[in-house]
Amino acid sequence: MRSLIDILDLNTDEISQLIDKANDIIANPAKYSEKCRGKKLATLFFEPSTRTRLSFEAAMYELGGNVLGFSAAQNSSAAKGESVADTAKTTSCYADIIAMRHPKEGAPLVAAMNATVPVINAGDGGHNHPTQTLTDLLTIYREKGRLDNLTVGFCGDLKFGRTVHSLISALSRYENIKFVLISPEELKLPSYVKEVLKKNNLEYVQTTDLDSVMPELDILYMTRVQRERFFNEEDYLRLKDSYILYPERLVNAKADISILHPLPRVNEISVAIDDDPRACYFKQVLNGKFIRMALILKLLEVE
């Protein structure tokens, strides 16, 4: 029985297999429509989410399975003070696999240590979000045809952006990736993620200036400055509009740059960019469902 808590729980061969499987699902959806008949996915969401929860639920339904769960902590026994460990043990009695989102970092790991069914981390605080990373990797692969030899810019909130941390960890295992880290001083990448880059002798630059690095980027990964990660509203208001991507900023970008965003966006990407063929963020949403289908199949050991 395996769980997915951190993207590094999967080696690069397994990630390739998941990408291949997702591509096969996209090409032949009918082949997979009954694969999880009789199986149940529990979505335990202690923190609000639209995309991730709906994506997991859609994925399970498209595999012919069923879904149960809750979408806010106040609708669960956590409101009565139940521990994550007990919730995991209880849910294991009802479901074949668990997807958990929790505001506290490490909660899905605690669940995995106590559940008797596989647990998927669907986001834990500002820490990890491995299925978003799989989504991002599938999107990059489908847009670029490779996961190596890329210059990848990360822009916005690199401090609390868990999707950024997970994607950097994942990409650090591929050849010749150059990381360009664009953020205000207050939202720079945390030291533990930078340690990964240093340990692997990976090339990275830190800058506050998006425009100066735009021409070299193959991928631009935009992020939202997240209100829920700040303890103080003043800091949030000061930093929320640090980087806004509007069409004029793309003038110097490569003709084939791929713009990704884990969504939801607030105002950091102008809607005027949505119709630009280089905008990939809604394709990314769709890819998220397919890669989660591939992951559920893998963890349930369904061929």
Place this chain on the structure above:
Amino acid sequence: MKIDSIKNGFVIDHITAGNAMKIYNLLGLGNLDCRVALITNVPSNKMGKKDIIKIDDDIVIDTDILGFVDPNATVNIIKDEVIVDKKKLELPEKLTNVIKCKNPRCITSVEQELPQIFNLTDKEKQVYRCLYCETKANNA
């Protein structure tokens, strides 16, 4: 200053000066019935000055805690007033319930019954990180 020799027990030697009290507390030596001597600022050729702890009982010492607080310390095992073994300490790979995670976003901040587990992630720089949230421990 004269401190009686030990019959059966331990001498924790080469403790970095100033660390003895921390080790005394972390190992719970205050709860023992036997004689425990805590000697600080002892002149040392190698270290300038050092601390020493002598324990006159055959207890089990948590060398993980010791290795974490002061990996340069040595443990001499005494039987019938003779040193029978010398142990060099190493940084433990894993620390359980020795230090606490200070990250207010960590699951351990709200679920206090969870064991506080830290893993050694960088031996050279002696970096420990919380198992749950990966926050760096403050070793000091």
